Amino acid sequence: GQAFTEGAHFRLTSPRGTDLRFEAGGRRANVMTNVPGPGELSPVPTIEVNVPPIEGTAEGTLxxxxxxxxxxxxxxxEPFTCRVEKGFITSIEGGGEQAERxxxxxxxxxxPNCWNVAELGVGLNPGARMTGRMLEDEGVLNTIHIGIGTSLMLGGTLKAATHYDLIMWDPxxxxxxxMVQRGKDILL
Structure with missing residues (x-):
């Protein structure tokens, strides 16, 4: 979590075409280890680190x-593509009925705040599998997720009616x- 807390300029890419940049300088990372200490939250079975981008800074493609x-x-x-401008998803293309839903x-x-890019989360649980259940899917090793909507519970400042996670392979x-992560390899 230290690299996320101390980092200012983030860039995410993937073989399928993700290329997103955002700022997070001054934002504290949240580390969910499955072994929380006093006053910490760590839902089971997720193991992740996440950070909320500074509102309005995310730009690019997911x-x-x-x-x-x-x-x-x-x-x-099938995959779908999100265009991001000034911190908000401006379009979703492809993905068939799942993306339409x-x-x-x-x-x-x-x-409109439901379209806010609210979180970068990194899945770190080698035992987790993609099941359709949020707490397992977002913790799968070799994935990242971009949370959209409210960021308040993560240390951001934007309130929205909901929060959904969009999960991607091979970040x-x-x-x-x-470079701090390439696929499942953490390079810290």
Whole structure:
């Protein structure tokens, strides 16, 4: 979690085409180890580290190819692409009925903040499997997730009517120009 807390400039890429940049300088990372200390939260079975981007700084493209563990969507049959501008998802393309279900659910809240890029989370549990259940899917090793919607519970400042996680395989993460993750390999 230290690299996430101390990092300012983040870049995420993936073989499928994810290329997202955001700022998080001054934001404290949240570490969920499955062995919480006093006053800490760590839901089972997820093992992850996450950080909320500074609102309005995320820019680029996400190719979501693993899971959306909400709304009965679960593991994806085909990937979908999200365009991100000034911290918000501006479009979702592809992905068939699963992506359409996500778009309808977000739009049903009638809250533009539901499109906010609220979180970068890194799955670190080698025993977790992609099942369609949020607490397992977001902890799968060799994945990242971008949480969208509210960021308050993570240390961000934006409130929204919901929070959904969009999970991607085979990430590369750079923090301040230094590669810290390539696929399942943590390079710290």
């Amino acid at each position: 190719v979501v190819d693993a899971s959306v563990p909400y709304l009965g969507i679960g593991p994806l049959r 996500l778009k309808r659910a977000i739009a049903s809240h009638d809250d 590369t993460i750079e923090i301040d120009g230094r």
